[in-house]
Amino acid sequence: MHGRFTTLxxxxxxxxxxxxxxxxxxxxxxxxxxxxxxxxxKKHRPSxxxxxxxxxxxxxxxxxxxALTNNLIYAGATIPISIALALxxxxxxxxxxxxxxxxxxxxxxxxVLPMVAVANIWLFFFNPNYGAIDQLLQLVGLTAPNFLxxxxxxxxxxxxxxxxxxxxxxxxxxxxxxxxxxxDLVEAAAIEGAGRWQILRRVVLPLLMPTTLFVLINAVxxxxxxxxxxxxxxxxxxxxxxxxxxxxxxxxxxxxWDQGYAAALTMxxxxxxxxxxxxxFFFLDRRVHYR
Amino acid sequence: xSEITVANLTKAFGPxxxxxxxxxxxxxxxxxxxxxxxxxxxxxxLRLIAGLEPPSAGSISIHGHDVTRLGPSQxxxxxVFQSYxxxxxxxxxxxxxxxxxxxxxxxxxxxxxxxxxxxxxxxTPYLARKPGQLSGGQRQxxxxxxxxxxxxxxxxxxxPLSNLDAKxxxxxxxxxxxxxxxLGMTMLYVTHDQIEAMTMADRVILMKxxxxxxxxxxxxxxxxxxTMFAARFVGLPPMNFxxxxxxxxxxxxxxxxxxxxxxxxxxxxSVAGIEYLGADTLVSVEWQGxxxxxxxxxxxxxxxxxxxxxxxDDAAEHHFDIREQRRPVARQFEHV
Numbered sequence: 001m002h003g004r005f006t007t008l009x010x011x012x013x014x015x016x017x018x019x020x021x022x023x024x025x026x027x028x029x030x031x032x033x034x035x036x037x038x039x040x041x042k043k044h045r046p047s048x049x050x051x052x053x054x055x056x057x058x059x060x061x062x063x064x065x066x067a068l069t070n071n072l073i074y075a076g077a078t079i080p081i082s083i084a085l086a087l088x089x090x091x092x093x094x095x096x097x098x099x100x101x102x103x104x105x106x107x108x109x110x111x112v113l114p115m116v117a118v119a120n121i122w123l124f125f126f127n128p129n130y131g132a133i134d135q136l137l138q139l140v141g142l143t144a145p146n147f148l149x150x151x152x153x154x155x156x157x158x159x160x161x162x163x164x165x166x167x168x169x170x171x172x173x174x175x176x177x178x179x180x181x182x183x184d185l186v187e188a189a190a191i192e193g194a195g196r197w198q199i200l201r202r203v204v205l206p207l208l209m210p211t212t213l214f215v216l217i218n219a220v221x222x223x224x225x226x227x228x229x230x231x232x233x234x235x236x237x238x239x240x241x242x243x244x245x246x247x248x249x250x251x252x253x254x255x256x257w258d259q260g261y262a263a264a265l266t267m268x269x270x271x272x273x274x275x276x277x278x279x280x281f282f283f284l285d286r287r288v289h290y291r
Numbered sequence: 292x293s294e295i296t297v298a299n300l301t302k303a304f305g306p307x308x309x310x311x312x313x314x315x316x317x318x319x320x321x322x323x324x325x326x327x328x329x330x331x332x333x334x335x336x337l338r339l340i341a342g343l344e345p346p347s348a349g350s351i352s353i354h355g356h357d358v359t360r361l362g363p364s365q366x367x368x369x370x371v372f373q374s375y376x377x378x379x380x381x382x383x384x385x386x387x388x389x390x391x392x393x394x395x396x397x398x399x400x401x402x403x404x405x406x407x408x409x410x411x412x413x414x415t416p417y418l419a420r421k422p423g424q425l426s427g428g429q430r431q432x433x434x435x436x437x438x439x440x441x442x443x444x445x446x447x448x449x450x451p452l453s454n455l456d457a458k459x460x461x462x463x464x465x466x467x468x469x470x471x472x473x474l475g476m477t478m479l480y481v482t483h484d485q486i487e488a489m490t491m492a493d494r495v496i497l498m499k500x501x502x503x504x505x506x507x508x509x510x511x512x513x514x515x516x517x518t519m520f521a522a523r524f525v526g527l528p529p530m531n532f533x534x535x536x537x538x539x540x541x542x543x544x545x546x547x548x549x550x551x552x553x554x555x556x557x558x559x560x561s562v563a564g565i566e567y568l569g570a571d572t573l574v575s576v577e578w579q580g581x582x583x584x585x586x587x588x589x590x591x592x593x594x595x596x597x598x599x600x601x602x603x604d605d606a607a608e609h610h611f612d613i614r615e616q617r618r619p620v621a622r623q624f625e626h627v
Contacts, residue, residue, distance in 0.1 A: 187343050188376035190363040192390030192441070202393065206380040 029270065035263035047260070054264035064265070066240045067248040074159055074244055075223035082163045083215055086170030087208075091200075093171075094178045104175070111169040119232035122161045123148075126233075151241040154234050158242045161229050166222060170215045177211040178204070209288040213280065220276050224269060245269050294319045294445050294477040295340065300349035302335050309335040311501035312349070317494075319444070322471050322478045324488040327498035328524070333481045336498070337447050340479065342366050354444050369438035373450040375430045377422045377437075384409075384418040387436045408440040411470070428459045435467070439474065446471075448480040452487065464491055485525050489513070497521050517618050519543065519611050528573060530609065531583045533558075540613040546573065548607035549585035551593070556600025558583075562593050576601060 036054055041047040058064050093104045110118060125132045126147040134144035147153045181204065189199045205212075227247045230236060236243040236251065243251075246269065253262030295317040302310040310332040317323045325333040338344045340351055342363035350359045358366045369390075377386050385392070387408060388401045396404075409415045412432040422430055431451065438446050451467070452460045468491045471478050482488055488495045489509045497504040497512060497520075504524075505517045516522035522530040522543050530543040550556075551574060560578030572591040575584045576599060583601065593599065611618055 182374060182376070184372045184374045184376035185378060187341075187363070188370065188372060188437075189378075189389070189393075190343075191341060191366075191368060191370045192393060192437070193364045194389075194393040195364065198393050202389075203378060209380075 032263045032266050032270075035260060036267050038260050038263075040258050040260040050260070054260050055268075057261060058264055058268070063240055063243065063248065067243045067245050070155055070240075070242065071224060071244040073155060074162070075220065077156075077159045078162045078166065078223050079216070079219040082166040083170060083212070083219060085163065085167040086215065087174050089167065089171045090174035090178055094175055107171050108168045110165045110167075111172070113165075115165060115226065115228035116232055118165050119161060119229035122157070122164075122229070123233060126157055148234055149238060151238055154238060154241045158230055158233060161233065162222075162226060165229075166219065170219070173211050173215055174208065177208050181207050213284050213288050216284070217277065217280055220280070221273065224273055293317065294321075294354055295479060296352045297336070297340065298350045300336065300339060300351065301347045302332075302339055302344060303347045308347075308501050310339065310346075313498070313501070313503055314349075315496055315503065315506055317445075317477060317479055319477055320475045322468065322480065322491060322493045324492035324495045325479065325481045325498060326485060326488040326495050326524075327483065327504075329483055331498040332501040333483075333498050334449055335501075337449050337479065337481045341368060341370050341447055367443050368445045368447055369441040369443045370447040371431075371434045371438050371449065371451045373453055375434040375451075375454075377430050377433045379422050381421075382418065383414055383420050383422070383425070383433055386422065386433050387414075387440055390437065390441050404440050404442075408436045411439060412436045427455055428463070431455065431463065435470070439470070439476075445477045445479070448478065450482055451480075452482070453484070467491065485527070489525070495525075497524060499524075515618070516543070516609065519617075522609060522611075528584045528586075531581075532611075533578075533581065533583070535610065538613075541611045543609035543611060544583075544603050544607055546584045546586040548603050549583065550602050551576075551585055551587060551591075552600040552602050554600050556602040558602075559598055559600045562595050562597045562599055564595065565591055565593060567591070574599075 037049060037051060038047045039045075039050045039053070089107045093100055093107065097103070113121075126144075128134055128144050128146040128149070131144060133147070137144050145153065147157045185203055185207075186199055189203045194202065224244075224246060227244060227250070230242055230244065230247050234242040236247050245265065249262050249265045249269065252258050252265060293316040297316070298314050300310055300313045301308060313332070313336055315323075325336060327333045335344065339346050340353075342358065342361060342365075346359065350357060352358060353366055353368065378389065381389065384405055388396075388405050391401045391404065405418070406415075409418055412435050414429065414432050414436060417425065417429060422433065425433070431454075434451070438448075448467075452463050455463060464487060470476070480487075480491065489512075492509055494507065495509055495512050496506045499520055505512055505521045507515070512521060512525045516525060516530070519530075519532065519541065522532075526545065528546050530545055531549065532541050532543050535542050558578050560576040560583070562574060563577040563582060564575040566573040566575075567590055571586050571588050573584050573586055574591055574593060575582050577583075578601070585601065609618065
């Protein structure tokens with residue numbers, strides 16, 4: 001009797017969170033999966049079952065492949081660089097240096113700004129006529145190219161903005177983790193003969209692994225989730241040069257109103273992120289030492 | 292040959308001098324304890340010798356080399372921390388061989404030395420465990436093993452036993468001393484515990500307010516304390532102090548040198564408390580507002596409030612000058 005009551009009690013406590021999760025996460029996923037096998041409803045033709053047609057169309061859609069490739073380049077660049085920068089900045093502001101509070105604030109400022117505001121700032125930096133980069137280049141007698149307007153540079157501009165925005169955020173986690181490492185451990189390693197680099201590699205980095213895993217998961221999610229700045233900077237152009245999966249889903253779903261195809265694209269993105277999360281948990285988690 | 296020579300060492304944090312002109316030497320194979328109350332500068336002195344803090348003035352040489360400006364890794368020392376400082380992400384074996392690994396000692400030699408040292412400290416069955424799976428005493432042994440395996444001439448220890456329970460502390464005291472003698476290690480050991488100092492040390496350096504109060508053998512400190520501070524700090528219960536009859540200073544008498552007499556004795560007072568310790572009993576006697584403690588063998592039949600006389604031999608008196616609170620130089624050798 002008592003045990004039963006405890007079980008009921010537990011389920012009741014979990015209920016509000018479960019309702020929210022089901023309502024706003026699990027149910028929409030199931031509906032999206034269902035929609036991805038249906039055609040998009042038209043005026044005189046209601047939605048009907050089309051099987052894997054949407055997925056087949058995707059496989060033959062060069063824009064999808066372009067967006068996927070762009071997204072992989074975007075992730076491949078932003079994830080490692082923003083994490084490495086975050087670690088570097090955290091190590092810098094964790095040391096005894098003059099002007100430390102100012103530096104911490106400077107590194108963290110981009111995180112506080114909304115992505116759209118960040119994009120607007122960088123829009124000014126990248127402007128080929130009066131932008132900050134152009135003005136700097138003019139000092140040495142050069143002129144800036146139209147960074148956002150040409151295919152070769154546009155994606156890298158979007159990547160730079162994302163790194164600038166994210167590194168400061170991840171730095172906070174690294175800084176917090178660094179401050180929990182007992183100084184004794186570093187001192188003991190130094191006495192044992194380890195140099196700065198060896199201390200970093202053999203003591204500090206392993207002890208930061210739980211943080212790295214957390215930051216990595218967030219970075220992966222962000223690499224497929226953050227598109228705000230693409231709206232402001234390039235709108236996915238020129239000629240899909242900065243188009244990424246989520247942006248493509250938005251275009252297909254809300255500009256072209258092809259909901260069936262958008263649902264199929266969403267499922268591909270979800271499956272990709274799910275696989276990445278599983279990979280991280282099962283392969284990396286074993287190498288992580290939790291204190 | 293002296294392994295460690297510290298000359299005029301000073302460390303200031305702002306206007307406060309944590310270590311103030313300290314000089315001493317430690318000979319090869321000697322076990323020297325830096326003793327003192329918290330905040331006396333003993334740990335800072337050790338950290339300066341380890342190279343973990345830069346000194347404000349003075350010099351340090353280890354094994355004949357001036358190391359004052361060298362980093363901790365270049366000083367050829369090993370150190371055991373109060374927290375043990377074992378690496379939580381490495382197993383016991385890798386913790387012990389950490390130093391050998393970073394110094395590029397070959398794997399075969401590492402394994403060979405590990406096997407020997409693990410055997411010495413009794414960690415052989417635990418080599419594959421992570422520190423999180425060890426007890427406090429075992430972690431302490433890992434730290435000890437790390438110091439032994441390095442085979443460096445000098446070992447520094449910073450309150451290594453203060454996180455252990457009383458029984459284990461006693462065992463480790465005996466064990467560390469035995470290891471130090473067997474392996475011929477030169478040891479500089481910091482503690483605030485006078486029992487550790489008295490039982491383990493060849494020589495004790497007593498510190499107070501960043502300065503050396505007395506540097507001598509445990510017997511020197513106990514039998515010939517140079518200052519009232521030393522007399523109070525070393526020995527349990529602390530030395531009794533009474534004003535000298537001629538008001539020239541203070542006379543100190545150890546509890547075991549005070550004898551209770553049924554007659555008047557040299558002083559008489561009333562029994563204020565009785566602490567029965569088993570082998571002996573501490574009787575505190577109130578005399579002119581002072582509490583004097585006498586150690587008597589076995590149990591005492593005295594009752595609180597009873598009047599007793601106190602007497603002692605002249606030879607048991609320690610004289611301290613009133614202003615300096617120091618033993619006057621002329622009377623220094625009175626008891627020798």
